Amino acid sequence: MVKLEPRRGRLIIHFFGRKYEWTIEPRYWRNPIIGLILWLSLPLLLYFIARIVFNYPPIALMSTLIYANLLIMMSAPFNLQTIGTGRLNFGPHFFLAIGGYTAALLSRNYGLTPALTLPAAFLVGAIIALALSPITIISRGVYYVLITLLLPFILGEITYWRSDIFGAETGIPNVGLLFPSTGDVTFDVLIFVYVSLVISLAFLFFVDRTLRSRYGFMMGVINEDEDVARSYGINVNQIKMITFTFTSGAMAICGWFLAHYQGSFTGAVWLMPSFLILVLLTATLGGKGAIYGVVISAYFVATLREVTRVTLGELSIVVLFLILLLLLYSLREGFWGLYRKRRYREYEPSIKVRRQT
Amino acid sequence: MLKVSNLTKRFGGIIAVNDLNFKIEKGEIVGLIGPNGAGKTTLINLISGFYIPDRGKIEFNGLDITKKKMHERAKLGIARTFQNPRVISNMTAHMNVLYAVLGSPYGKNITMTEAGAEAIYYLDLFGLLKKRDVLASDLAIYELRLLELARALALRPKLLLIDEAMAGLNPAEAESVSKLINRIRNEFDLTIVWIEHVLKVLMRSADRVLVMHYGKLIADGKPEEVVRKPEVVEAYIGEEEL
Amino acid sequence: MEEVVTLLDLLSLVVAYTFVNGSLYLGMALGFTITTGVLRIFNLAYGAIFLIAIYGTWMFWNDLGFGLIESIILAILLVAAFTYAVYRVVILKFADLEDYMLAALVAVFVIVEELIGYAYPEVVGVYVPTMVYTETVPFGVASIPGQYLVVSLVSLAMLGIYLLFFIKTKNGFIMRAISQDMVASKLVGVNFNRTFALAMVIASIPPAIVMLLISPVWALNPYIGWTVFTYAILVAVLGGLGNLKGSIMAAYIIGFIQASVGFLLDPRLMLLVALVVVMAVLIVRPKGLARAETIW
Numbered sequence: 015m016v017k018l019e020p021r022r023g024r025l026i027i028h029f030f031g032r033k034y035e036w037t038i039e040p041r042y043w044r045n046p047i048i049g050l051i052l053w054l055s056l057p058l059l060l061y062f063i064a065r066i067v068f069n070y071p072p073i074a075l076m077s078t079l080i081y082a083n084l085l086i087m088m089s090a091p092f093n094l095q096t097i098g099t100g101r102l103n104f105g106p107h108f109f110l111a112i113g114g115y116t117a118a119l120l121s122r123n124y125g126l127t128p129a130l131t132l133p134a135a136f137l138v139g140a141i142i143a144l145a146l147s148p149i150t151i152i153s154r155g156v157y158y159v160l161i162t163l164l165l166p167f168i169l170g171e172i173t174y175w176r177s178d179i180f181g182a183e184t185g186i187p188n189v190g191l192l193f194p195s196t197g198d199v200t201f202d203v204l205i206f207v208y209v210s211l212v213i214s215l216a217f218l219f220f221v222d223r224t225l226r227s228r229y230g231f232m233m234g235v236i237n238e239d240e241d242v243a244r245s246y247g248i249n250v251n252q253i254k255m256i257t258f259t260f261t262s263g264a265m266a267i268c269g270w271f272l273a274h275y276q277g278s279f280t281g282a283v284w285l286m287p288s289f290l291i292l293v294l295l296t297a298t299l300g301g302k303g304a305i306y307g308v309v310i311s312a313y314f315v316a317t318l319r320e321v322t323r324v325t326l327g328e329l330s331i332v333v334l335f336l337i338l339l340l341l342l343y344s345l346r347e348g349f350w351g352l353y354r355k356r357r358y359r360e361y362e363p364s365i366k367v368r369r370q371t
Numbered sequence: 372m373l374k375v376s377n378l379t380k381r382f383g384g385i386i387a388v389n390d391l392n393f394k395i396e397k398g399e400i401v402g403l404i405g406p407n408g409a410g411k412t413t414l415i416n417l418i419s420g421f422y423i424p425d426r427g428k429i430e431f432n433g434l435d436i437t438k439k440k441m442h443e444r445a446k447l448g449i450a451r452t453f454q455n456p457r458v459i460s461n462m463t464a465h466m467n468v469l470y471a472v473l474g475s476p477y478g479k480n481i482t483m484t485e486a487g488a489e490a491i492y493y494l495d496l497f498g499l500l501k502k503r504d505v506l507a508s509d510l511a512i513y514e515l516r517l518l519e520l521a522r523a524l525a526l527r528p529k530l531l532l533i534d535e536a537m538a539g540l541n542p543a544e545a546e547s548v549s550k551l552i553n554r555i556r557n558e559f560d561l562t563i564v565w566i567e568h569v570l571k572v573l574m575r576s577a578d579r580v581l582v583m584h585y586g587k588l589i590a591d592g593k594p595e596e597v598v599r600k601p602e603v604v605e606a607y608i609g610e611e612e613l
Numbered sequence: 614m615e616e617v618v619t620l621l622d623l624l625s626l627v628v629a630y631t632f633v634n635g636s637l638y639l640g641m642a643l644g645f646t647i648t649t650g651v652l653r654i655f656n657l658a659y660g661a662i663f664l665i666a667i668y669g670t671w672m673f674w675n676d677l678g679f680g681l682i683e684s685i686i687l688a689i690l691l692v693a694a695f696t697y698a699v700y701r702v703v704i705l706k707f708a709d710l711e712d713y714m715l716a717a718l719v720a721v722f723v724i725v726e727e728l729i730g731y732a733y734p735e736v737v738g739v740y741v742p743t744m745v746y747t748e749t750v751p752f753g754v755a756s757i758p759g760q761y762l763v764v765s766l767v768s769l770a771m772l773g774i775y776l777l778f779f780i781k782t783k784n785g786f787i788m789r790a791i792s793q794d795m796v797a798s799k800l801v802g803v804n805f806n807r808t809f810a811l812a813m814v815i816a817s818i819p820p821a822i823v824m825l826l827i828s829p830v831w832a833l834n835p836y837i838g839w840t841v842f843t844y845a846i847l848v849a850v851l852g853g854l855g856n857l858k859g860s861i862m863a864a865y866i867i868g869f870i871q872a873s874v875g876f877l878l879d880p881r882l883m884l885l886v887a888l889v890v891v892m893a894v895l896i897v898r899p900k901g902l903a904r905a906e907t908i909w
Contacts, residue, residue, distance in 0.1 A: 032480065033479075033480055033482050033485075035482035228473055228478075231473070231483075232470060235459060238461055242458075244420075244442045244445070245451060246442075246445055246450075246471045246526060247446050247526060248442055248470065248473075248474050
């Protein structure tokens with residue numbers, strides 16, 4: 015039934031007649047572990063420096079870190095979806111809003127705890143995604159872009175039409191928080207930072223594992239040439255639909271987090287094109303198919319956003335987008351491309367989809 | 372192994388394949404010849420599932436596969452090569468064979484490492500071992516044709532559809548490819564349908580030849596008999612006059 | 614007898630507003646359809662044209678003291694310059710990376726929107742006095758604001774001009790050739806860059822004019838760009854991306870849907886129903902009603 019078979023450098027898992035392989039190569043673990051330690055200690059470090067050294071409650075700083083993690087939570091599944099469906103989704107924030115509204119409504123109207131609204135948000139997002147998934151097969155290119163671009167507008171119109179349920183511009187208030195307050199607001203925000211960090215890590219881990227597995231490889235083939243994939247036994251439609259469903263469900267979890275972090279959910283804020291652009295640019299600047307690059311670009315975008323907001327006020331979005339556009343021109347391979355150019359190391363088994371932009 | 376009955380495919384006003392009827396026995400190498408535009412590639416596309424016919428039936432080992440999808444036919448044991456090599460340029464030769472291994476009916480029961488090793492085996496069979504880490508976009512046409520064959524074989528097919536394996540090759544290369552095809556037919560117990568314009572080589576290898584012209588089958592028999600038929604000669608010479 | 618009259622009333626309202634709205638949407642979508650038909654580019658920065666036309670006119674007229682007509686002309690020139698800049702700086706640069714291009718185009722749209730929102734927030738009360746006909750026009754029981762009819766007639770006139778352009782002029786003929794077959798057009802020596810740039814610039818004029826004419830009867834704010842752009846997308850896509858014949862059909866179909874829903878159901882559902890219908894059509898018939906990606 016289920017059997018584990020350790021071999022040198024890998025673990026073979028027999029699971030109901032199928033074989034899966036987990037490559038374990040400790041020699042390649044050094045950099046990821048260092049990166050992980052740095053990433054995990056960063057919020058704590060900044061928190062203590064601000065509070066103890068400067069005696070200043072770093073709420074804005076912590077919020078920036080949460081926003082960065084939120085961008086990771088959106089961009090990582092977005093990248094996986096792009097590769098697995100071979101299409102570019104211009105409406106990822108639609109699923110975020112679905113998750114957010116689901117969590118907010120269930121929490122406020124039925125008193126459900128976050129532990130219960132989490133699977134609900136995921137399921138609602140996934141079910142709607144499953145219903146919409148045939149578009150990954152029927153539509154291509156700009157038609158697909160268009161359909162996905164329209165989805166958030168449709169949801170926006172629905173929230174205005176039924177403002178009695180969705181609250182239109184004011185949204186849904188009185189949503190239960192993720193955990194009871196410790197009494198110290200700044201410390202609460204720090205905890206939220208770590209919650210968002212753990213979720214981001216989980217998403218990154220899942221995406222990374224998937225891309226390194228045979229499914230990731232087959233997704234790469236689908237992404238390059240669907241007809242060839244079909245001719246060589248790959249069930250393209252199935253993989254696309256499954257990828258679309260699960261990654262959209264993951265984006266719904268972002269909405270769940272937002273609802274229980276802010277204690278309210280206002281779809282109008284998250285359904286705006288400016289948020290879409292931030293997600294798209296984070297994913298693109300990270301480097302297509304490069305998971306670690308998403309972390310760098312998310313933190314870069316979030317920091318830049320905060321800096322421009324503080325220094326420029328109302329013109330912040332203009333300057334932010336201009337800078338990001340300039341980067342788009344100059345960094346064709348994204349941030350990860352910079353690292354790879356300087357010192358390329360193979361972290362994965364040799365069977366990997368090496369994607370060029 | 373393969374039975375085609377009343378097969379018809381239209382593209383707008385053009386009837387690319389017109390009421391085709393033929394059978395292919397196990398282990399045969401069947402040549403498929405005809406002037407350009409005769410419908411040969413369309414027929415291959417119909418058998419492999421690229422197109423669904425407007426009329427008619429395709430049976431593979433007794434199973435009606437007319438409405439089956441491409442990947443289902445691949446899993447049943449039908450593999451094909453492409454007239455213009457259609458490999459994934461961004462991937463290495465090794466990777467291009469690897470996905471065929473994974474897509475084969477046995478692909479689910481092996482790990483990636485085992486699949487990788489099997490892909491190496493097929494590359495070696497076609498003399499491409501040294502090129503395994505070369506991107507497909509950097510391979511020469513001869514190597515690409517071999518890669519297409521290696522990839523098709525990695526699917527562990529029962530029926531192999533070859534679409535002009537020798538186009539663009541010089542005589543020595545064409546001869547080498549022809550020998551390989553014969554060898555793999557014997558070693559892997561394959562049935563082969565082979566479209567080819569290099570008639571000299573095809574006639575030596577084929578057990579039987581089908582001749583198509585304007586979507587219809589105009590001849591079906593042994594190579595030496597078929598080439599002498601007046602309608603076949605007219606189909607080819609008629610084309611040259613134009 | 615009374616019920617029959619009521620039904621006729623409704624019918625006259627629906628017919629009137631089908632015509633008026635349909636013509637308006639057609640005018641809005643004309644430029645977008647041309648760009649998509651010739652360039653095969655989904656110009657996601659198209660919505661910025663509407664904003665630049667209005668606020669550009671306001672800037673020249675109110676802030677810089679030009680006469681109204683001069684301000685309008687300058688604003689249209691500004692729109693043309695903006696479109697040309699987008700073509701050279703964004704579309705050409707990312708020609709081989711369509712996903713970057715689309716993201717960059719949306720970013721440009723948002724940048725323009727935010728800039729205008731910063732310079733002219735809603736409280737400023739921007740108003741462009743392009744009211745041509747102040748009276749209302751009766752149609753059955755309906756009373757249609759005259760300005761709407763002016764917009765409709767101007768849209769149809771522009772459609773006529775563009776049709777003549779594509780059928781009678783050399784440049785128009787070249788554009789139709791390009792939209793049919795790019796490679797073949799290249800082979801016969803068509804100067805692509807010039808033609809593309811020209812197509813983009815002439816495509817930017819109808820939305821500017823339509824927006825200027827409708828502005829006296831609409832509530833203006835810097836964020837209407839997306840709403841107007843949505844209508845342009847709906848028409849262009851339902852009709853078949855880039856197809857003028859299809860766009861005509863689609864514009865009046867959407868006008869009809871909106872008028873019916875607005876008068877028979879609930880005005881708040883108008884845009885929602887249009888969006889859902891178009892999405893449903895796209896899923897079933899991705900290429901739209903007419904054959905897509907050729908201009909006619």
